[in-house]
Amino acid sequence: MAVDEYRTDDEQLDALRRWWSENGKSLAVAVVTAVALSFGWQTWQASEEQNLAQASDIYQALLRNISIGAPADESSKYADELINDYAETTYAQFAAFHLAAIAVGMDKLPEAERQLRWVLKHAAKGSDSAQLAELRLARVLGASGxxxxxxxxxxxxxxxxxxxxxxxxxxxxxxxxxxxxxxxxxxxxxxxxxxxxxxxxxxxxxxxxxxxxxxxxxxxxxxxxxxxxxxxxxxxxx
The missing domain is CATH 1.25.40 (Serine Threonine Protein Phosphatase 5, Tetratricopeptide repeat)
Structure with missing residues (x-):
């Protein structure tokens, strides 16, 4: 049997006091940190939801402009905003697809390539967005010789x-x-x-x-x- 099994209540209490004296401060810091992290996670999550909602609104504005045949520069400003300010959202990836399509229509193939490579950098590997970006990039490269x-x-x-x-x-x-x-x-x-x-x-x-x-x-x-x-x-x- 281990010696610990023979300890009296007093001995165990003394051991606990010594342990707290030696480790209590770091434990308290850990608890406070855990609480702060929990609060931080909730705050971050709320922020992300708000961020996504804002990106969605901008994306819908982009789609409306496209549907009514607005000038390319008007649609592009929404796409640029998504790419610059909401780069980690799916909406930004589709905005880049839109800018690539405009570039192809204007025969600006290097710009189309740049936008499609941006999508590949941000899209999850193997995702539909990544595969579509590869497909369109391949066509742009082929058209470029x-x-x-x-x-x-x-x-x-x-x-x-x-x-x-x-x-x-x-x-x-x-x-x-x-x-x-x-x-x-x-x-x-x-x-x-x-x-x-x-x-x-x-x-x-x-x-x-x-x-x-x-x-x-x-x-x-x-x-x-x-x-x-x-x-x-x-x-x-x-």
Whole structure:
């Protein structure tokens, strides 16, 4: 048996007093710190909720401007505010997507690349936002003539419903680069993966048919499903 088991109440009390004398101050500090941290956590959480609500309001203003066809600079001011002041929110990521789209429309591909790389820096790895940013970045790089960098992204693969879109984009980049045989294989992969719909189906099918030898055209489906590359609204995939 341990000696402690033979201690009398007085001995145990004395031991407790000595322990408190030696450790009481640090314990008290720890308790105060724990209480402060608990209060701090609640305060931080409330602040984060308020921060998110403010970001949501700005994002809704951005969407309203887009829906009414407001000038790009008016929409951009809301996007810039989200990126500069609410960088850690999903709303900021979608604001960067918006600015990248404006840049592409104005043929400012380096600026589009900058915005998409910003999204990749802030989005969770493997999230829908990250995969969409990679997909669009690859297209921007391909359009800029940076074929190998674009293919390195696309051939890295994507999970789930983005896989077919990556393959279709790979086909587009290869076709632009004049690598028709490789482009045909990429389009065939996109068709095999499925999960696509809308006008992209006709686009992929037409491109594939244009690359197929005439003898096998009759075996090519007219329509294939395509992945929707539209931006996810905040809260999806994050």
């Amino acid at each position: 940076q074929t190998e960098k674009s293919l390195a992204i696309l051939q890295g693969g994507a999970d789930g419903h983005f896989a077919a879109a990556y393959a279709a984009a790979e086909g587009d980049v290869l076709l632009t680069a004049g690598r028709n045989d490789e482009a045909r294989l990429a389009y065939q992969k996109a068709m095999a993966l499925g999960g696509i719909e809308g006008s992209a189906s006709s686009s992929v099918s037409q491109k594939l048919q244009s690359l197929m030898p005439a003898a096998v055209l009759n075996d090519v489906p007219v329509a294939v499903e395509t992945v929707d590359e539209t931006e996810n609204q905040p809260g999806q995939g994050e």
